[in-house]
Amino acid sequence: MYPARLLEHFQNPRNVGELPEPAVTVEVANPACGDILRLSARFENELVAEARYKVRGCTASIAAGSALTEWMLGKSRAELAAFQPAVVDDAVGGLPAASKHAAVLCGDGIKLLLKPR
16 A cells, blocks of 8 residues: 555654754644644755654654755755655555655745744
């Protein structure tokens, strides 16, 4: 049902947790499925130096959060702003149609993370 890379991210998630301030931490939810993503990033020299996440949700959302934080490392704000859900979809080996919401949730998290505070 799920690709091997998705299951690997689910079973061995990377970058789980939260970062203390001055990291930026945001929380987004998908009201349709109830998944919640809490995303933290610490910037150093305008690049993501650390990224962490917590998810309350399905297998796909947990794996997507792991893949997202790996992708974020070393990215500039401009690169984050160019994020497309396909990045996460590809990173986990392809999300099933019923799980595409997980990549969209990641995109929502990135957008909120970049909003001026």
